[in-house]
Amino acid sequence: MKVGFIGLGKMGQGMTRRILGGSHDLIVYNRTKEKAADLAAAGARVATSIADACSGRDVVITMVADDTAVKEVTLGTGGVRDSLAPGAIHLCMGTHSVSAIQTLAKAHDEAKQKMVCAPVLGRPDAAAAGQLGIVAAGPSDAVKQCEPLFQVLGRRTFEAGATQEGAAAIKLSNNFVLGAAIEAMAEAFSLVRKYGVMPQVLFDVMTDALFAAPAYKIYGKIMVDESYDKAGFMTLQGLKDLNLVLAAADQARVPMPSANNVRDRLLGAIAHGDGEKDWAVMAREQNRASGLEK
């Protein structure tokens, strides 16, 4: 398959190597050129522009950090919409708002191109190993065409339906459920600490049965160890995602009191200088609110 790839961050680096490993014809583009150098050595052609990355491609993947970037790359002059051939697919794999996805889907539709929204679940190591979870939504024929790519990128693909924004809603909701779990753990740990309990004991109770899952084991352990400096996912990124969740909720008219709690806690953590810490640092902010630390 002839594939274009835009956005060579930590996730994009791993994903492009998987695509090359799958023997597809790959051309890559990144705003900062240096990030493409290693890939060129691995056999990818480096595009000089977005138009160059889209020319003659069956599928162009975008894996960029936020809504602003994906809109600029897609809708800007000489962007994906201007450059992609009719019938070709924009496979949008970043985590974006439902409104951005709606906007892009409409633009591609008008340009007679197809769009598939397929945000991924997993960290950079999972991307490099082709072990991502992929949530795909879009017209079924277009999703089917992307299948060979999903096979090299992911461990499992979840088909979310024909409407692209559905996949974005799932990804955001999953991130929200994680944020809510972290907030609940933060509240629980501060409560037991006030009753003289060692945090490790609650961790053991919690993760033994009902919550024997990575979300609780990973983030609970960070809280027990108070190892907030090694950020896997930063408080500021958490805030970005919760804002996207609440925007989706606003648009769809879904009151989400727990999501508001998570967002407020993240804001408090950032106000206290913990924006760059792992978002498990919500526990420290909850401790501050409880008078357990300054």
Added chain:
Amino acid sequence: MNVGFIGLGRMGSGMAGRILEGGHDLVVYDVVPQATAKAAAAGARVASSLLDLSAGRDVVITMLAEDAAVHDVAFGKGGLCDSLPPGAIHLAMGTYGIGTIRALAAAHAAAGQTLVAAPVLGRPDLAASGQLGIVSGGADEAVRRCEPLFTIIGRLRFHAGTEPEAASAIKLANNLVLGCAIQAMGEAFSLVRKYGVMPQVFYDVMTDGLFSAPAYKVYGKIIVDESYDRAGSTIALNLKDANLILAAGDIARVPLPSGNTFRDRLLGAIAHGDANKDVAALALEQARASGLAS
């Protein structure tokens, strides 16, 4: 060991059965006389009063549904404080509030008796098979004396500390984490439904990785199937717990925004007639709040 057991509900009768199988001398008591029939058939002596039950016992276990019930049993005329021999242990295994545990600890100490709190984790089937999780709190020597009972009732024991209330705090905190997880799932399912996603797809995404644990698999499935009528733990029972959780927060001065959200949603569910539905019906109440259900 000479053991007394008060409260032969679904949990209590399973636990009493294990104690008999363990070869202990068991006397049982319940305000509902029929509840003792099963234990009597298995070899327990049925006490005619609390006074009768307490005579000569090393340990008396209470497994009651509410704080008011344990108050009656302990502080009523002829109750445990009046009737337990000096040096004997009241092993409180129900889920009781911090205020109640403190009152019991003080009254037993004044009467020369000892309180050990040991709330359990698990459903009636696990009680019957001796597979409960047990969280113990109390003086080391007293907890050690209860060890032979813990071994036959439970699969795993967690020691919370030397204060009985520490065990209560852990049990309540664990219930808080579960309540918040169900509430968050409710919000997430409402959100994705508004974007045209089949609930099963979101369930698959959620339980595949980060949340591959019983809390999400069991309650998530009830939400997907909308099978709220086969209640495991009811909305009404959870309101009781939520109130105990918030009271614990109040006593210790711990703001619990997610706990408050959980409680408010439970109240709304009860206001809509769902008191006896499964606690997963929080998702139904959330769907109502979102205009998805009536």
